[in-house]
Each structure stands twice: as structure tokens, then as C-alpha cells.
Amino acid sequence: MKKTISLMLALLLAVTAAVPAFSAAADDSFGAYEHVFIIGVDGAGAAFEKVDSPNFDRIFADNAYIHNAKTEYITTSAQNWGSILLGVDYETHAMTNDSTEKNPRTSADEYHSIFYYARKAMPDATLVSINHWPNINYGIIENDINVKKINRFTDTLVVDEIIHNITVGKVPELMFVQLDSVDHAAHTYGGFSDEYYAAVAEMDVYLGKIYDAIDSKGLMKNSLFIVVADHGETTNGHGGQTVEESSAVLAVAGKTVNKGLINENAHNRDVSAIALYALGIEQPDVFISSVPEGLFGQAREKTVAENPISTQDKLLDMLLFPFIRGFNLIMPAFSWIYDAYYRAGIFAVFK
Numbered sequence: 412m413k414k415t416i417s418l419m420l421a422l423l424l425a426v427t428a429a430v431p432a433f434s435a436a437a438d439d440s441f442g443a444y445e446h447v448f449i450i451g452v453d454g455a456g457a458a459f460e461k462v463d464s465p466n467f468d469r470i471f472a473d474n475a476y477i478h479n480a481k482t483e484y485i486t487t488s489a490q491n492w493g494s495i496l497l498g499v500d501y502e503t504h505a506m507t508n509d510s511t512e513k514n515p516r517t518s519a520d521e522y523h524s525i526f527y528y529a530r531k532a533m534p535d536a537t538l539v540s541i542n543h544w545p546n547i548n549y550g551i552i553e554n555d556i557n558v559k560k561i562n563r564f565t566d567t568l569v570v571d572e573i574i575h576n577i578t579v580g581k582v583p584e585l586m587f588v589q590l591d592s593v594d595h596a597a598h599t600y601g602g603f604s605d606e607y608y609a610a611v612a613e614m615d616v617y618l619g620k621i622y623d624a625i626d627s628k629g630l631m632k633n634s635l636f637i638v639v640a641d642h643g644e645t646t647n648g649h650g651g652q653t654v655e656e657s658s659a660v661l662a663v664a665g666k667t668v669n670k671g672l673i674n675e676n677a678h679n680r681d682v683s684a685i686a687l688y689a690l691g692i693e694q695p696d697v698f699i700s701s702v703p704e705g706l707f708g709q710a711r712e713k714t715v716a717e718n719p720i721s722t723q724d725k726l727l728d729m730l731l732f733p734f735i736r737g738f739n740l741i742m743p744a745f746s747w748i749y750d751a752y753y754r755a756g757i758f759a760v761f762k
């Protein structure tokens with residue numbers, strides 16, 4: 412009897428596995444996008460829901476989001492950014508904060524990032540990765556596939572580089588960015604502190620700026636804009652399995668994105684499947700990430716409200732812009748110092 416039941420279970424599993432993850436409903440999205448922008452917010456968890464986030468709200472009101480997508484079981488940065496970028500679970504890619512600090516990733520490694528697949532499919536594409544946490548560019552994204560990699564030690568500098576890379580020169584086909592100040596606030600003040608929530612609210616301002624830089628170039632006609640977190644936080648850091656740690660925002664905006672909540676079975680690592688799907692790149696067999704059911708439909712006009720940022724804030728931005736840009740221009744000359752310090756473990760305390 413036991414044998415029969417196992418056999419039936421195995422059969423049922425085989426049938427379920429044969430059903431494609433994405434239903435056959437009308438969907439024009441495969442290859443419908445020329446650009447994919449992935450905005451990674453380290454440690455944001457489900458916190459956009461907990462703060463006043465007018466930019467998140469206006470961008471995704473007519474698009475799709477979920478505040479509690481599932482994370483990897485180990486709620487640590489490398490485990491999750493690794494899965495978000497490689498489309499496999501952390502047990503498979505086996506990357507840790509420590510390993511991504513020590514081992515530079517190359518295309519000779521067994522599992523590959525979406526940048527690797529994008530490079531194979533689009534040899535001339537502009538692929539850009541701009542991060543606050545250097546481990547991602549060093550140990551998660553391959554170093555031998557011509558990805559333009561930029562590391563900056565404040566989110567202000569990261570955001571400036573993002574906007575610069577969107578607005579000047581060839582628009583990247585694939586851009587990944589990681590912002591770190593939210594996680595940093597949690598490590599310094601605790602995950603439920605006022606400072607943590609203030610950092611999330613500040614992040615909302617950044618999201619608005621980045622989205623507007625894309626939209627004001629007319630790029631939302633053929634771009635997919637994704638916001639994702641690696642993990643959430645607790646009072647004493649992260650890595651465990653509490654609801655707060657293992658919830659992550661996943662939000663997607665684009666012309667074929669259906670309006671509403673993303674399927675509750677979604678994982679943050681589904682970003683890898685969504686990105687390749689949008690760019691028209693076949694999903695690799697090794698992927699266990701998938702396009703959440705019902706995410707995409709047919710193209711339609713979107714309604715996204717104006718950025719509510721005040722005139723005073725805009726003026727301050729305009730005044731500060733030349734200084735930040737100037738600083739970013741001279742940064743490459745000094746980045747080796749930062750990298751050397753980082754390799755020495757000085758900044759490891761931030762993760």
C-alpha cells in the first residue's frame with residue numbers, strides 16, 4: 412500500500428512538474444522589453460508597507476507587487492542576492508558572504524548569473540551593475556563577461572551613478588543595482604528602529620528619482636522596472652527564519668505587467684526568471700525560479716502619478732548634484748583604496 416501511495420505521489424509530482432509555471436493565458440511579454448532595471452534594496456524586507464512610501468505607491472499602483480515574497484531559507488545577503496541573480500536556491504549556488512568576498516566569480520563557475528545569459532544572447536549589450544556592497548560585483552556576477560561594474564561606498568553616490576548610467580550614453584539592456592543604507596541602519600540601530608524606517612523612507616525617494624530618470628527618457632515604453640529585497644531584519648540582525656527576516660518586497664512595473672498583487676508563492680529569486688523572460692532569453696534548465704503566475708498580460712497604457720517630491724527638495728538636489736557628480740568622477744581613482752580596505756575586512760561589520 413505504501414508503495415502504491417508513493418507511486419501515485421510520484422506520478423502526481425511528475426504531472427505537476429510538467430505544467431508550465433506560467434499559464435498559457437494571453438501574454439505578450441516574452442522579449443517585449445529592451446531594458447530591465449533591477450533595483451535591489453538590501454534589508455528592506457516588507458518595510459515599504461510600513462512607511463510612508465509615496466513613490467513606491469505611485470509606481471506600482473497600476474502594476475504588480477508583493478511585500479512578502481519568499482526569501483532563501485538562510486536570510487543572509489549573499490545567499491539571497493546569489494539566488495536573485497543566479498535563479499537557483501542557495502543550497503545549489505552555495506555562496507556565502509564570506510565566499511563572495513574571497514572568490515572572484517567567473518564564467519567557469521558551475522552556475523551562472525542572468526548577466527552571463529544576457530551576454531550570451533546579446534553579445535553587444537550594455538550590461539551594468541552598480542553596488543554599495545562590493546561582494547556582488549566581485550563574487551556573484553562573473554568578472555569575465557564584460558559587465559560594467561561600479562562600487563560606491565554611499566547610496567547617494569550609487570544613485571548618482573545609476574542616474575548617470577541611465578541618462579548619459581547607451582541605455583543598458585540590463586542593469587542591476589544594490590543599495591545598502593537600509594540594511595546598514597538595521598545593523599546599527601535595529602530592524603524595528605525609527606532610523607531603520609527612516610532609511611526605508613529615504614529609499615522611497617531614491618526609487619522615485621531612478622524611476623523618473625528612466626521614464627523621463629521615454630524608456631518605460633520598453634523597460635521593466637523591478638524592486639526587490641534580499642531579506643528583512645529583526646532587532647538583532649538577520650539570517651534566521653522569522654517572518655520579518657524571510658519576507659522580501661518584489662515589485663514589477665512595465666507595459667505588460669498586470670495590475671494587482673503578485674502570486675503569494677513568489678520568491679525574490681524569481682527576479683532572475685522575470686528579467687530573462689522580459690528580454691526574450693530562454694530560461695536555463697537549472698533555474699528553479701519562475702515568472703510568477705499572472706504577473707504578465709497584454710500591453711496597455713499605464714497610469715503613474717507625478718513624483719510628490721517638494722520644490723524645496725528639488726532645489727536642494729539641483730544644488731548638490733554637481734558636487735556628487737564631481738565626487739563620482741574622481742572616485743575611480745580612489746576605488747582601489749576602498750577595495751583594499753574592504754578586502755582587509757574593515758567594512759565586513761556592515762553585513
Ligand SMILES: [Zn+2]
Binds near residue numbers: 454487489641642
Ligand atoms: Zn542583505
